[in-house]
Amino acid sequence: MDSYALFRLPGELEYTEMTQTTSQPLILDSVESLNGKSGFVIAPFAITDECPVLLLRPDKVVRRSIPYMKDYDYAPDGNLVQRISCREDYRRDFHAFHSRISDNIFSKIVLARQSVDIIENTEPPRRLFERACRLYSNMFVALVSTPISGTWLTATPELLLEGKDGEYRTIALAGTMGLWGNTLWTDKNKSEQQYVASYIEDCISGFSDSCAIQGPYTVAAGDVCHLRTDFTFSLSDIQRLGEFLATLHPTPAVCGLPKQDAMRFILNNESESRRYYSGFMGPIDDDGSASLYVSLRCMEICGNEYHLHAGGGLIADSEEESEWNETESKMQTIRRCFTRKIR
Secondary structure, three states: OOEEEEEEOOOOOEEEEEEEOOOOOEEEOOOHHHOOOOEEEEEOOOOOOOOOEEEEOOOEEEEEEOOOOHHHOOOOOOOEEEEEOOHHHHHHHHHHHHHHHHOOOOOEEEEEEEEEEEEOOOOOHHHHHHHHHHHOOOOEEEEEEEOOOEEEEEEEOOEEEEEEOOEEEEEEEEEEEEOOOOOOOOHHHHHHHHHHHHHHHHHHHOOOOOEEEEEEEEEEEOOEEEEEEEEEEEOOOHHHHHHHHHHHOOOOOOOEEOHHHHHHHHHHHOOOOOOOOOOEEEEEOOOOOEEEEEOOOEEEEEOOEEEEEEEEEEOOOOOHHHHHHHHHHHHHHHHOOOOOOOO
16 A cells, blocks of 8 residues: 655645655654654654654655646535534543643643544545645645555644744644634633643744744634734754654644643543544655644544544633534534535
8 A cells, every 4th residue: 555645735726746655654753753854744643553653755746736626616415424423422521621620730731522424425535635625725735644544634724833944933823713703702712822822932942042923813714713823933953853843742732731741631531542633744854844734624534434533722711512512613624525514
């Protein structure tokens, strides 16, 4: 089985197809091991034997235009057969996670869940990818497949790291509300975003003496919008890029604070394994150039079963029903790629 990665950077009219036909992707046991490496990175939320960091080293790279076809604009109508989402598991998880905030163990923690959509008349993954490119021109869209990771489609708004020649940028993206209706950010959303922004600023300060900050401001992403803060900074030693990524990932936007304690709690208590959801992916080069994005708004494609993942940050005044609805809204982004009827 060949390993491949198709990806389209935000705003581009073409996508890149990387294929590795000889051997398998390089397996790495740490994010730090990305120092000085080149290829396409597929990193999990947490590294395990089953979900290592993978580095695709392509022997074939092709640039392709995104097809303009009317039937790419809309997915087939009514091809959803069944949806499996365990509300009770989420309710139990929410109370377990939120109680740790009430007990002052965590200031913030992210709770994720999974929905399995069973589909008839499935389409080739490439068609889903190309439709996502047309639907979400301002997002990073990728389709990756390896024997170890399986096949994943993502359309994510969240940049982890981008830059070259020692100059980089990243963002803090947190807080969520619908595109329509109330346009005022709640204190809960503002606090959630500030946790992420402060964390990222601290990470950068350990590697850079210069950092410019802009925001927060509102940005749209699919059916929802978020609060965003931009950071631009310099890294003097580009050979330490892997070390910087290991410090940055996972951010509180997908994990929590304190970071290591929150990660351990998530791994031990979340009902569904995240695997490569809320990890990161994208191309890197040994000259220090990188375009890496957090793997959000994504699904694992398993035959006619699509395993969708979404999560949300919990703080002291989070409410279960509101958080569940937020994950539903986030899942609609990727559902639009395979069904027109969203129930």
